[in-house]
Amino acid sequence: MTAKPSRKRLFGPGAYLFAGCLGLLAGVGTFTFGYGKGASYLSNDPKTCVNCHVMQGHMDSWQQSSHHHVAVCNDCHLPHHPIGKWVTKADNGFFHSLAFTTGGFKDPIRIKPRNRRVTQGTCVHCHESVVHSMLPDAAGRDMQSCVHCHADVGHAGR
Numbered sequence: 301m302t303a304k305p306s307r308k309r310l311f312g313p314g315a316y317l318f319a320g321c322l323g324l325l326a327g328v329g330t331f332t333f334g335y336g337k338g339a340s341y342l343s344n345d346p347k348t349c350v351n352c353h354v355m356q357g358h359m360d361s362w363q364q365s366s367h368h369h370v371a372v373c374n375d376c377h378l379p380h381h382p383i384g385k386w387v388t389k390a391d392n393g394f395f396h397s398l399a400f401t402t403g404g405f406k407d408p409i410r411i412k413p414r415n416r417r418v419t420q421g422t423c424v425h426c427h428e429s430v431v432h433s434m435l436p437d438a439a440g441r442d443m444q445s446c447v448h449c450h451a452d453v454g455h456a457g458r
Contacts, residue, residue, distance in 0.1 A: 332397075341393055346372045352400050354409055361455035376422050376454050377415060388418060419454075420445055 332338070340348040346362065349355045362368060367376070377392075378385045392415070399405040411419070423446040424431055436443050451458070 336397060341389070344372055344374050349373050352396070354400065354405070354407065357408060358455060358458075361458045364456040365452065365454055366456070367454050371426075371454075375426075376419055379418055379421060380425050388415075416445070419447070423447075 337348075337351050340351060346359065350359045362373070374385070374389075378388050424435065427446075428435075431446075434443065447453070
């Protein structure tokens with residue numbers, strides 16, 4: 301009588317555990333992306349910003365602003381360079397989702413210093429011919445923030 305040859309496992313228990321965790325992560329990620337309307341963040345539609353209810357006031361004030369007919373959210377709050385735009389969009393998307401999921405944000409929400417610099421850069425980019433004489437004579441030097449005097453331009457009444 302000969303012994304039946306044992307069947308050798310192709311993968312160990314660690315591989316099945318890893319595959320299970322990877323599947324769980326993919327499932328949670330897919331659910332979160334769908335529930336959070338993740339695809340809408342790839343667009344330029346201002347309605348995307350009100351996916352989260354805390355942005356409704358910002359949307360309402362933008363609709364009453366002088367920029368309503370000439371600029372959308374991305375025009376002022378994202379760099380105009382394609383790489384900078386997507387890096388900032390990813391950074392903001394991650395931290396906005398984290399803040400809105402955990403409730404770790406101020407109400408009304410406040411712009412971060414990095415995003416304030418982005419907004420300043422987009423003001424200068426679009427209005428360079430007007431503000432050219434007010435720009436610093438060397439790169440990196442401070443200048444007055446545009447919204448210091450023009451706070452209602454993008455969001456009237458805020």
